[in-house]
Amino acid sequence: MRYRCLGQSGFSVSMLSFGAWQIGDSAFWGASAAEDAQGAVDEALDAGINLFDTAEMYGNGESERLLGQCLGKRRPQVHVASKVLPENCAPPRMRTSLENSLRRLKTDWIDLYQVHWPPRDVPFGDVCGELLRFQEEGKIRAIGLSNFGPEDLNEWHAAGGAVSNQVGYNAVFRAVEYDVIPASRAHKLGVLAYMPLMQGLLAGRYARVEDIPMMRRRSRHFAATRQGTRHEEGGQEQLLMATLAELNEFAEAVGLSPAVLCVAWLCAQPGVSSVILGARTPSQLRSNLAAADLDIGPAAVAQLDEITFPLKHALGTNCDMWETASKSRIH
16 A cells, blocks of 8 residues: 655545445445445455545434444544535534534544535634634644635635645546646645546446436436436536446456556546545455556556546536536535
């Protein structure tokens, strides 16, 4: 396992981190046994993963509860990251959210406490001030952001600081490359990449759009007529499926699984500190761990860039995967 510094936090974090959404939200990901969650966490720990990411909204707190239970006595060995919802960012509510997260995680501190989305009804200065109080009290070690765009990053840093920005980033959604990652790097933030496999689309599982579960076809890749979408766009379904087919062909040619190839590509991107891999079972995690130590080289990186560029161009600079540009939550 390779390790990188997370912004200016002083944390050395594993190149791959463990995304705990999957182990605690059966409504989205499907039911799984408690022993599968324990096995997945144990597999991550044994592989050298030392950053575990969760949020109060994942399964209405169930992800935090399960993660705390699975880490058990090994909790001091790792960095635990969680997130507060924007509607809970007003100072009195945020303290309640933090205390609830600490209780569910069975810990006295959270290493990286992140603002899940930019709050629009609370001044950033108020949010940052409360987070700094948590830090002074020893309840959190570092402040992180999630889904913050260039404008929001500038406004946030006028009020206070942070060490990281967690963004949706993968081979078929590269909008953050235009402005968000350059802005994050300018503010010396480590980038945490979530949805590296686009909720399974980059794992080579689906040959047709109709094969993709409904809850995973809500992004702007898919037509607004699809059930569950909230954007107003025509989507890029034909281009998406053509891109996936070409990626699968390239992966086969170089002797890698599409998932490992795409995660290794993401690990090679400038500014990325860690790639958040979700897994519900040990085997799911194990199948992708090879990407942590794999250097696919500049030629393969360039080839993937070329294959995925038409889709990057078609989806444009809007970094909100689920909303039309005029309603984007990422500014």
